[in-house]
Amino acid sequence: MNMTSLVDYILSLFRSEDAARSFVAAPGQAMTNAGLINVSPAEFSSAAASALPFLDLGAGDPIGGVQQAVADQHGLALASDGGGLSSGLLPRMPEPS
Known part of the structure; x- marks a missing residue:
């Protein structure tokens, strides 16, 4: 696995709404489609820290942390199926003013 490719991919998620979706x-599936196969959580976490040093992924799932940050960046909402992540997207409701 090429770390530079993974860093570039993570950065692309913040630039391209299609990639983000x-x-x-x-x-x-999105990572597989991008040619990023068998990426370990540790590799993903390291690449995310290089690409986005300001992003605190905490001790949890690094992919889930970046997934949430990407959703927030593009105004997407993660759909929920009883607390887990699902494959659906819901439009984000506007913030009350």
């Missing part, structure tokens, strides 16, 4: 809906 695919990643938010199905991160594993």
Whole structure:
């Protein structure tokens, strides 16, 4: 796995809404489609820290953390199926003013 490719991919998620939608809906499939196969959580976390040093992923799932950050960046909402992530997207409701 090429770390530079993974860093570039993570950065592309914040630049391209189409890439973001695919990643938010199905991160594993989106990464496979981008040629990023068998990326470990540790590799993903390291690449995310290089690409986005300001982003605090905490001790949890690094892919889920980036998924949430990407959804927030593009105004997408993660759909929920009883607390887990699902493959659907819901439009984000406007913030009350």
